[in-house]
Amino acid sequence: MEKFHTILSSAVPLPIEEVDTDQIIPARFLKATTREGFGDNLFCDWRFHPDGSPKADFVLNNPVYSGQVLVAGRNFGCGSSREHAAWALSGYGFRVVVSSFFADIFRGNALNNGLLPVQVSDSFLHAIFSAIEANPKAMFEVNLENQAFTIISTGQSEHFEISPYKKMCLLNGYDDIDFLLSLKDKVASFEQGHEKVLIQ
Amino acid sequence: MGKTLFDKIWDAHVVTQVEGGADVLYIDRHFIHEVTSPQAFDGLRARQIPVLRPRQTVATADHNVPTRGQHLPISEQLSRFQVEKLTENCTEFGLELYGLGHHYQGIVHVIGPELGITRPGMTIVCGDSHTSTHGAFGCIAFGIGTSEVEQVLATQCVLQKKPRRMRITIDGQLQQGVLSKDIILYIISKLTASGGTGHFVEYAGSAIRSLSMEARMTICNMSIEMGARGGLIAPDETAFDYIRGRAFAPQGEDFEAAVEYWRTLYSDEDAVFDTEHRFRAEDIEPMVTYGTNPGMGIGISQAVPDVPAGSSEQTFQKSLSYMGLHSGEKMAGKPVNYVFIGSCTNSRIEDLRLVAAFVKGKKKADNVYAMVVPGSKQVEAQAKAEGLDLIFQQAGFDFREPGCSACLGMNEDKIPKGEYCVSTSNRNFEGRQGPGARTILASPLTAAATAIAGRIVDVRDTLN
Ligand code: SF4
Numbered sequence: 001m002e003k004f005h006t007i008l009s010s011a012v013p014l015p016i017e018e019v020d021t022d023q024i025i026p027a028r029f030l031k032a033t034t035r036e037g038f039g040d041n042l043f044c045d046w047r048f049h050p051d052g053s054p055k056a057d058f059v060l061n062n063p064v065y066s067g068q069v070l071v072a073g074r075n076f077g078c079g080s081s082r083e084h085a086a087w088a089l090s091g092y093g094f095r096v097v098v099s100s101f102f103a104d105i106f107r108g109n110a111l112n113n114g115l116l117p118v119q120v121s122d123s124f125l126h127a128i129f130s131a132i133e134a135n136p137k138a139m140f141e142v143n144l145e146n147q148a149f150t151i152i153s154t155g156q157s158e159h160f161e162i163s164p165y166k167k168m169c170l171l172n173g174y175d176d177i178d179f180l181l182s183l184k185d186k187v188a189s190f191e192q193g194h195e196k197v198l199i200q
Numbered sequence: 201m202g203k204t205l206f207d208k209i210w211d212a213h214v215v216t217q218v219e220g221g222a223d224v225l226y227i228d229r230h231f232i233h234e235v236t237s238p239q240a241f242d243g244l245r246a247r248q249i250p251v252l253r254p255r256q257t258v259a260t261a262d263h264n265v266p267t268r269g270q271h272l273p274i275s276e277q278l279s280r281f282q283v284e285k286l287t288e289n290c291t292e293f294g295l296e297l298y299g300l301g302h303h304y305q306g307i308v309h310v311i312g313p314e315l316g317i318t319r320p321g322m323t324i325v326c327g328d329s330h331t332s333t334h335g336a337f338g339c340i341a342f343g344i345g346t347s348e349v350e351q352v353l354a355t356q357c358v359l360q361k362k363p364r365r366m367r368i369t370i371d372g373q374l375q376q377g378v379l380s381k382d383i384i385l386y387i388i389s390k391l392t393a394s395g396g397t398g399h400f401v402e403y404a405g406s407a408i409r410s411l412s413m414e415a416r417m418t419i420c421n422m423s424i425e426m427g428a429r430g431g432l433i434a435p436d437e438t439a440f441d442y443i444r445g446r447a448f449a450p451q452g453e454d455f456e457a458a459v460e461y462w463r464t465l466y467s468d469e470d471a472v473f474d475t476e477h478r479f480r481a482e483d484i485e486p487m488v489t490y491g492t493n494p495g496m497g498i499g500i501s502q503a504v505p506d507v508p509a510g511s512s513e514q515t516f517q518k519s520l521s522y523m524g525l526h527s528g529e530k531m532a533g534k535p536v537n538y539v540f541i542g543s544c545t546n547s548r549i550e551d552l553r554l555v556a557a558f559v560k561g562k563k564k565a566d567n568v569y570a571m572v573v574p575g576s577k578q579v580e581a582q583a584k585a586e587g588l589d590l591i592f593q594q595a596g597f598d599f600r601e602p603g604c605s606a607c608l609g610m611n612e613d614k615i616p617k618g619e620y621c622v623s624t625s626n627r628n629f630e631g632r633q634g635p636g637a638r639t640i641l642a643s644p645l646t647a648a649a650t651a652i653a654g655r656i657v658d659v660r661d662t663l664n
Binding site for chain 2: 164
């Protein structure tokens with residue numbers, strides 16, 4: 001996994017709530033057997049007409065907006081557990097998703113793929129949208145080390161939560177498997193004392 | 201202080217804790233399917249490591265498979281490739297596969313319970329959010345992403361932050377024509393699509409206790425639709441009777457010993473939940489959804505509401521315009537051309553029996569295409585043995601072969617753009633059943649009655 005450094009970027013606004021993973025990447029694109037290429041179909045049905053031409057009114061097709069940060073309404077990533085949603089977002093070029101609320105499985109999937117979910121208060125989310133509305137090129141700083149998200153133009157900043165373990169993983173580019181593999185002996189001894197009916 | 205059922209099972213599976221609060225959770229059973237597993241196997245190959253406990257993982261092909269002509273090669277190339285990849289991976293890593301053509305094949309959340317692989321007290325994961333279904337047996341079952349599938353294959357563990365505990369109690373007697381699907385749609389409509397986030401839900405109360413295992417599975421299945429990690433129900437005689445004698449259940453003395461252990465699995469009287477909700481069974485009507493998430497549901501006698509508190513006008517209007525509906529409109533009476541009876545929510549033998557009993561001697565409306573997709577090969581065989589297939593045929597319903605089918609439209613089974621489909625599945629997201637398709641979630645009875653009438657009906661009016 002790529003190490004996560006501090007990011008200074010403009011942001012793409014998606015002020016819609018309950019964005020489910022079927023919208024992020026529709027099921028018909030889940031037939032690939034690798035992690036690559038999902039970015040091309042990110043938000044496919046919102047982004048393209050059935051004939052493949054771009055829908056002018058969708059934010060990703062508006063050249064005014066760009067950046068590594070996606071800002072969305074509450075309960076982002078609900079629905080299916082498909083990790084393809086995280087692959088599509090990072091494949092497209094996002095490194096951070098900001099919302100006032102994330103669905104649990106999506107949050108885990110994002111973290112496992114070096115995509116940082118930043119959960120902020122409703123009022124701060126509103127402030128971010130306003131900053132982008134005032135200036136589509138408004139810049140934001142995402143500092144994982146300090147767990148701070150800052151609106152550069154106004155200087156407003158909010159602290160965000162992340163587990164110390166996940167933070168360490170992102171900063172160093174480690175993944176969970178390396179860690180779990182190192183527990184092999186512990187797992188074996190756990191199995192010794194485990195209720196037999198459960199594993200047979 | 202006493203412990204909740206959830207805590208009892210979770211705590212018995214913690215191998216060790218990580219600084220900062222995550223637990224290394226041991227996984228008893230792991231189910232995999234063709235869509236969310238290929239990248240995980242690539243990961244194992246890249247690290248040159250085997251599957252740690254191959255006997256604890258079971259595979260099936262369900263999401264992509266055609267529901268007609270399953271004896272033939274899959275004609276859609278990408279689907280065929282993905283299903284073949286699963287076969288190759290299972291062979292290479294020594295995993296049991298109930299693939300296409302196998303008499304145990306079916307939707308992963310239907311086959312686990314019916315084979316007796318799903319049992320009380322277990323931890324169960326699958327790269328699929330509806331893994332919550334298995335919780336009906338009193339186990340901790342939840343969906344995971346592909347990176348976690350790889351973790352489980354490699355180490356039989358996942359790293360998880362322990363969720364909070366929620367209890368939802370439903371006491372009382374259900375009205376006639378109201379099914380467990382209506383109970384869960386009602387709960388989600390009250391708590392919203394994110395009301396359970398961060399929680400694991402225990403369903404309790406006399407209305408839950410009186411349900412069959414199939415009906416309990418329908419409820420636990422949709423726990424994820426209110427954002428909960430999973431849902432579970434304390435195992436009782438109904439559960440033990442269901443498991444007894446199934447292909448992979450413990451047999452004879454082993455079974456008796458297991459039951460003794462399973463009887464210890466309940467929430468203690470003085471256990472404390474982080475969140476509690478109570479509902480009365482009598483208040484629940486047959487439910488339908490009107491919007492594009494499962495929280496947007498109403499009783500059949502009600503009208504599409506105005507923007508509910510807590511949602512934004514923009515999101516709500518976007519949803520209604522996708523559905524071609526407006527506030528104040530009634531769902532009952534709306535003409536519908538498609539009916540889908542299937543999915544891991546409602547494709548078990550009990551669902552098919554209910555539908556068959558209702559449509560027997562009746563005919564579907566001319567405007568309707570109605571499909572019945574059994575959840576597994578075993579459900580299909582049982583339905584045929586009971587002559588349900590003939591009843592469906594005579595009623596003009598299309599009885600197909602098992603798979604996820606129009607629940608997510610990864611195979612050919614899609615609903616055309618702009619069409620309404622009354623569906624027994626679990627998600628009404630935009631495009632879920634095909635680009636532009638408009639899904640109305642309902643119980644199998646409401647779906648069957650809609651197919652006969654050609655429009656949405658209050659099934660209570662057609663009973664008696
Ligand atoms: S039936 Fe639908 S919800 Fe269930 S596993 Fe298949 S695709 Fe998922």
